[in-house]
Amino acid sequence: xxxxxxxxxxxxxxxxxxxxxxxxxxxxxxxxxxxxxxxxxxxxxxxxxxxxxxxxxxxxxxxxxxxxxxxxxxxxxxxxxxxxxxxxxxxxxxxxxxxxxxxxxxxxxxxxxxxxxxxxxxxxxxxxxxxxxxxxxxxxxxxxxxxxxxxxxxxxxxxxxxxxxxxxxxxxxxxxxxxxxxxxxxxxxxxxxxxxxxxxxxxxxxxxxxxxxxx
Numbered sequence: 001x002x003x004x005x006x007x008x009x010x011x012x013x014x015x016x017x018x019x020x021x022x023x024x025x026x027x028x029x030x031x032x033x034x035x036x037x038x039x040x041x042x043x044x045x046x047x048x049x050x051x052x053x054x055x056x057x058x059x060x061x062x063x064x065x066x067x068x069x070x071x072x073x074x075x076x077x078x079x080x081x082x083x084x085x086x087x088x089x090x091x092x093x094x095x096x097x098x099x100x101x102x103x104x105x106x107x108x109x110x111x112x113x114x115x116x117x118x119x120x121x122x123x124x125x126x127x128x129x130x131x132x133x134x135x136x137x138x139x140x141x142x143x144x145x146x147x148x149x150x151x152x153x154x155x156x157x158x159x160x161x162x163x164x165x166x167x168x169x170x171x172x173x174x175x176x177x178x179x180x181x182x183x184x185x186x187x188x189x190x191x192x193x194x195x196x197x198x199x200x201x202x203x204x205x206x207x208x209x210x211x212x213x214x215x
Contacts, residue, residue, distance in 0.1 A: 016061070016068065017061055017068045017069060017070040017098050018067045018068050018069060018185070019067065019070070020069070020070045020071075020072055021069055021070070021071050021072065021094045021177055021180050022072045022074065022087060022092055022093050022094050022095075022097060023071055023072065023073050023074065023093065023094065023095040023096070023097065023173070023176060023177075023183075024074045024076055024090065024093045024095070024097065025037060025073070025074065025075050025096075025097045025099055025158050026095045026096060026097070026098055026099070026114055026117075026118070027074060027098055027099035027100055027107065027110075027111070027114060028101070028102065028103075028104075028106070028107040028110050029211075030107075031099045031100055031101040031104070031107050031133055031134075032099065032101065032133040032134055032163050033075050033076070033097075033099050034075050035133075035163035035164075036099065036131070036133060036161065036163045036169055036172065037058055037073055037075050038058075038163075039163040039166055040060065040073075040167045040169050040170060040172070040173050041058045041059075041060045041073065043166075045163055045164055047168075057072060057073060057074045057075060058073045058075070059071065059072060059073070060073065060173075062173075062174065062177060064174075064178055064181045065181065067181065069177060069181065070176060071173065072174075074089055074180065075094075075096070076089065090117075090118065090121035090122040090123075091121070091122075091123070092123070093122055093123065093126050094123075094125075094126060094180050095126060095127045095128075095129070095170060095176045095177070095179075095180050096118055096122060096126055096127075096128050096129070097128075097129050097131055097133065097176065098111055098114050098115065098118070098128065098129070098130050098156075099131045099133050100130075100131070100132055100133070100142070101132075101133055101134050102132045102133065102134050102135055102137065102140045102141070102142045102147070102160065103134055103137045103139045103140050103141060103142075103161075104141070104142075105141050105142055108132075108142045108146070108147075108150070111130065111150060111154075112150075112154075115128075115154055123127060125183065127179045127180050127183060128154070128156040128157075129156060129157050129158075129159065129172065129175065129176045129179075130147065130150065130151040130154065130156050130157065130158045130159075131146040131158075131159050131160070131161055131172055132144070132158070132159075132160040133160075133161050133162070133163065134162060134163075134164070134166060135160040135161060135162045135168075136162035136164050136165045136167065137162075142146075144160055147160060157175065157179070159171055159172050159175065186215055209210070
């Protein structure tokens with residue numbers, strides 16, 4: 001994409017950036033949120049990630065039209081029991097990625113509930129993006145046309161992706177970051193972050209964690 005390039009993947013300790021964008025990935029458990037995040041930040045794929053417990057996050061700095069932007073990428077747990085924990089992180093989010101699994105119609109149907117949750121807890125100015133993940137699978141039950149239709153109904157952009165094949169993964173984050181930057185530049189979105197990471201519940205891979213196929 002013109003004007004967009006990766007600068008670095010870092011721990012976020014430095015100040016070598018012009019602004020920060022807080023971005024959340026939400027959706028049912030097992031749709032591949034963690035896989036998308038790790039593919040984008042580390043260019044790795046593991047089909048058996050440990051299910052996220054509470055909140056996890058990663059940092060990646062990208063170049064958007066000559067501006068260095070630190071993406072603060074928050075991976076939220078999809079299980080109902082963590083819903084009250086994760087909704088607290090919606091505050092201050094500049095971008096929210098709603099993810100479903102094209103091989104699981106239930107996760108697609110539940111997007112409307114996730115969208116409702118976003119409207120209840122997120123800032124009105126937050127930029128949303130719908131993602132149909134696992135597009136490489138031949139067991140798909142949700143068509144691209146259905147995804148497009150839902151995105152149109154919700155009034156948000158739509159991208160299909162595969163973390164396994166690395167299809168459109170960069171496009172997800174760059175497209176969202178570019179849309180957010182355009183809002184900032186046009187003064188439609190204020191407050192580009194203060195660099196504070198906040199309280200974080202890191203995925204420890206212990207306790208009630210369970211493995212889930214992810215691609």
